[in-house]
Amino acid sequence: MGGAIIYPEIIGTLADTVFLVVPAIKKEMARYAERRAMGEEVEYHLEWNLIINKALEICLITMDITWDDGNITVVGFPSKAWEQVAQFMLYRNLMLLPDRGLIGDDNQLISPLAAQEGFLLKGIDKGLKKLANKAANIPPDLNVRGMMSYLSDILNFNRKVIKYGHFLS
Template identity: 30%
Template sequence: MQKEIALPEFIGETEQAVILVVPALDRCLSVLFKRFHEGEEIEYWFSWELIPAENGGYMVTLDIGWDGENAVSVGFNLDMWEYLPLITKRGHLVLMTDWSLIEEGISAGVDKMGRFRPRALLVRDVGRGMEDLSSKVAEEAMSNRGSTELIQLLEILQSSQKSGLLLH
């Protein structure tokens, strides 16, 4: 079974987090957003994965799940790998499904009753797990020696871990 992977339409940053706008996940996350806005505390999990891409290359995915629901997957293709060290450095990620928060600001997340109800999910400590991803990439690179793509990804991941160590 192949999972559906949504690619970000926008990647940005603040001092505290990386921002991803992924409108394709709006329907998948709408129930979760509703539960958050009703004040429910929901435990979620996330993991970083390396998967083969249709073009014969590789993609990194951030899989996020909760309450036994199907996980959603955000994909990072070769052109987006350069953001992985930034994600590790910032530590948190805000996953938005609505462009209006970027275009119009916070007022776009306010409902008719004046409550702030953004279509956004904060994933804390999202850099956790990058070491495991790095190990997976190294294993795959060892078994697939001709892949310059995997070597490039491994270098990117290792550079983010080194810079992370220098910051502490």
């Protein structure tokens, strides 16, 4: 992908994993699935970031994945998806899926092929805690304080939910 922002479908959850469908990375994911099938381990570094385009009045959360081959996948979440992203803090892992067909009709069952074609990203909750701190420390001169307050509020609410052991429906 080379760093182009792509948008996912937020689908559902299973145990300690949330799963996303991102059809735009189907070809890329096939390459990593092939490497894993050959017994190779695929390394990655995951980071959550904010992209603020003041001129367009757009704020995005991005999930930036830097793969061991130097390729970068950037998945963007517009503000209308932030509440769902904040719910990711309730889960440790994220299963990145290249095809909607890997999900059952009830959005709760993942096909056995998902484990082969998808990619499990671990520790997504930790990165979201750092994202909450980034949002809280955005300089006021960017004039996006309202958006950042909203983001901080929903991320911190889910941090409190986790701390006290209550889960959202």
